[in-house]
Amino acid sequence: GQGAELNAAKIKQLTGGDPVFAERKMRDPFSFTYWGVPVFSANDVPGAEDTSHGFLSRWEVIRFPVDLTDHIDPTIENRLAGDAEGVLVRSVQALRDLMDRGDFHRPEAVVIAKAEFTTAVDQVRGFIEDCTEPGGFTRRQELYNAYTRWANDNGHGELGSRKFYERVRDAGTGERKTGGVRGFVLNLSPGHLGAHGA
Numbered sequence: 001g002q003g004a005e006l007n008a009a010k011i012k013q014l015t016g017g018d019p020v021f022a023e024r025k026m027r028d029p030f031s032f033t034y035w036g037v038p039v040f041s042a043n044d045v046p047g048a049e050d051t052s053h054g055f056l057s058r059w060e061v062i063r064f065p066v067d068l069t070d071h072i073d074p075t076i077e078n079r080l081a082g083d084a085e086g087v088l089v090r091s092v093q094a095l096r097d098l099m100d101r102g103d104f105h106r107p108e109a110v111v112i113a114k115a116e117f118t119t120a121v122d123q124v125r126g127f128i129e130d131c132t133e134p135g136g137f138t139r140r141q142e143l144y145n146a147y148t149r150w151a152n153d154n155g156h157g158e159l160g161s162r163k164f165y166e167r168v169r170d171a172g173t174g175e176r177k178t179g180g181v182r183g184f185v186l187n188l189s190p191g192h193l194g195a196h197g198a
Contacts, residue, residue, distance in 0.1 A: 011055070011058065020034050047121055047122075047156070048121045051124075060104055062110055137178050138186050140182050143184055146188055
């Protein structure tokens with residue numbers, strides 16, 4: 001739902017081979033190494049406090065754009081069960097191919113979905129994409145004020161200015177001083193300026 005946040009620390013722990021601590025009810029806690037692959041399904045992309053390359057690089061994003069609710073096949077479970085061995089054989093071969101390559105094959109649709117996911121997870125990238133154009137110069141405070149208006153209009157909790165400026169830099173936006181005033185190599189888009197009367 002809106003306002004949900006990914007637990008980046010837990011996801012990094014699960015995908016990084018770090019020890020995971022757990023406990024059985026009324027028993028002593030224990031640690032183990034998680035070796036599975038977490039799979040998530042969602043209608044909306046939640047935000048995340050961590051938007052570093054290290055965190056975002058752990059995600060493979062695949063869109064499922066087809067709505068099957070009107071085409072439910074009541075025989076699908078029986079048909080899949082009848083072909084379970086074939087599915088397993090194909091899955092093992094696909095895993096071997098992946099291990100030989102060392103990386104996933106990413107069709108263009110997956111590359112596009114990952115870029116959209118990255119923007120959706122990082123609200124600052126979303127703001128930059130929605131409300132700015134490359135080039136020019138915008139004072140830091142002016143850019144931050146525009147971002148807070150955008151965040152409030154879109155139901156986001158706003159970041160503090162220091163974290164915002166850090167995320168703008170992380171997005172690859174240049175920073176410079178003009179006349180002793182610090183700012184970013186961005187222009188607020190005309191539509192954004194008009195919408196807020198700035």
